[in-house]
Amino acid sequence: MKRILTTARNGTNAVFGRRPRCSTSESKSRERQRLVILGSGWGGYSLMKNIDQRKFSVVVVSPRNHFLFTPLLASTTVGTLEFRSIIEPVRYGRKFRDERDFHLAEAERLDLEEKTVWCRSMLDESNRYAIRYDKLVIAVGALSNTFGVPGVREHAFFLKELVDAKAIRNRIISNFELAVQPGVTPCRVKQLLHFVIVGGGPTGVEFGAELYDFISQDMSRLFPMEVNDVRVSLIEASQILSGFDEKLRKFAEKKIQQREKMELVKGTVSEVHRDTIILQDRSEIPCGLVVWAAGLAPRSFVLSLGVPKNKQQQLLVDQSLRLKADPMGSVFALGDCSCVEENPMPPTAQVAERQGRYLAKSLSQYSDATHSPPMHFKSVGMLAYVGDYQAVAELPQFKFGGFHSWLLWRSAYLTRLGNWRLRLQVPIDWFKTFFYGRDVSQF
């Protein structure tokens, strides 16, 4: 393998790969190909855990040093689960042969011909450096889509990362605490305790469900009077849980509409302000929290790549997940940032995870991905929690909504958790929530 010393764009001298003191592991790694994975989400992490270590020397570049179990993220926004109960440190998930093979950094630029990716450290913005690869896998995921609505970035909360969940939790608790203070008018109380969710996909619906549980199970006990002023609005332009079967959609809709404090609003948001949102029909709705869960947008790294993309700006890949634009056949993309042109798959955790496993296998078996069989995806099903111990489950065999689906929802995710530390902690969190209530501390 070639050792290069490159000068990154901003002039920082950046050394690729290993420093001299690590000569033994280097000689070993010479036989192995260098596989660089961008991202530690569902796609990147599953690839990283499943790749054959004997054939590849793995380097991971990610702006966060943990893997996040996103299907349970909504549960952490109200304390049903604790934040650290649903993450795995990347360094535990994969025993790197060299600790310098994980980079807490963001990819900024890619040179397909030089087989080099430029990164910027998340810890020291001036530290930019290049990493050379034999194979590169782009699994950087996507951002939340604001659809250009003014004020979203400034005033709304997304629900993609743990920091988002933490901010939402603090805001909900703060609003209740502020609502009981002297000098706060009844009108302001109503505004503070109106929680708005934009987007009726699984994220929005599940967040609404958790919020409903939190209010009916905990806040009603702690703030018995203020809870009368609580209102939750779920705003969706077309229909909620659009990927689900109609029977299940109706079930979920009915559940939400039956709830006194909850409302399904058909509409489109045109502006977000500090304390209000404005709908397209110009109606102004005061609110104390806006959670924006309205779709995906490309990351700036993906935008920067001058390669073929679809309308959603996803990278086009073939059925072996190879980047269509790459002349050398050594760059792959998977998960939310990519699209298999011949066989598009939904942008879900399940797809990304399976693509990661597929690629791990095909890279291990076929040194040249040209000969690898195309990936086939068949969904094992979809689940969404709708609150009050009820969920909807759409499986290949059957579709149903209710308490049984909720049991399935909990047990399915419990078994999918990546390690025993989490599989121990998550049921304990559930137990504590059930018996002692959720922690309402704000810090």
Add this chain to the structure above:
Amino acid sequence: MKRILTTARNGTNAVFGRRPRCSTSESKSRERQRLVILGSGWGGYSLMKNIDQRKFSVVVVSPRNHFLFTPLLASTTVGTLEFRSIIEPVRYGRKFRDERDFHLAEAERLDLEEKTVWCRSMLDESNRYAIRYDKLVIAVGALSNTFGVPGVREHAFFLKELVDAKAIRNRIISNFELAVQPGVTPCRVKQLLHFVIVGGGPTGVEFGAELYDFISQDMSRLFPMEVNDVRVSLIEASQILSGFDEKLRKFAEKKIQQREKMELVKGTVSEVHRDTIILQDRSEIPCGLVVWAAGLAPRSFVLSLGVPKNKQQQLLVDQSLRLKADPMGSVFALGDCSCVEENPMPPTAQVAERQGRYLAKSLSQYSDATHSPPMHFKSVGMLAYVGDYQAVAELPQFKFGGFHSWLLWRSAYLTRLGNWRLRLQVPIDWFKTFFYGRDVSQF
């Protein structure tokens, strides 16, 4: 009870106590005295939990809505325990008859004659209001003392609250992550991985102990090469654990000095910069983290009170904890912000907790505290963890250091935790740390 409408200093109209809709609970509370507690630390929280609800209508004003089990705070800085495993939401600790009896606010000014305390909301800075009391208990605790050393506030970390612990944890992990990145010089690596603790009291020593465990048990596995560059310096001007018996002090000192990566530095810090500290002998020490645990300083509310204080600016109280300056005998002070002039007690959690219980009892038994018997304090002992499953224990019956003391340390704190939720979670955290290692995610 008089209902007043007062205009706070900044002109906000602020209504005292209850809004009209709550007329029933008000009529009940008319028979009871209004006890206002400032603070939710050891003193305020123990008073709040033990006070007779039939005699007093309790109002709590605190800048945080949880009680923090401070003796285990150092364990959260490295993830031995999780943050929420050592806190109790105030609203769970006391079932308030009216949810508006807890204020997430800070006391700003006190009018002894009008029996009124002015508060500023922590959630809306412009919201200032007055609260009237029959009895007032000042239990606001203290701040960390910078001793006027330049740069401490800007660059050092204190260890008083959960936010401090969280910031320290993120900094330690970040420094390790940065140390493995390309372009970081060996000299910078040494700087990043030099952790400095200023102050050899129990806080400093226990933080050092936890840090040592973290490095030797977790980081040595995850960062096997970088760990060689780690250095921990404990800077103390006189002697560590000065409140302990000499035998135990020597034991702790020896433990620390035996450790390859740890160093006891006799000295005084004169300046703190971003990446270095300067000692009084002008020696400059590069470092990546400074934890400042060097003593207590008064809060601005205590400073603002024009009443007799001691040299450390603590409020002088008599042996029944009544504020000496209060002509009406209705203001009390306890914990770190106070000093019993005739019988000074150390500024510890144990003292504050006992004072809270004493006051709860004496207020319930004697409507006029003049007749209450003075408080007697006899320490049940002191414990400090020194790392590597070793602790020092100074009990009335015996003094010893070692593994047995560590078992005592863990079991003593476990039984002192305030509720079953914590008593369940803390051993689980210990179990997870022992078997799976600490979570090294940064977020």
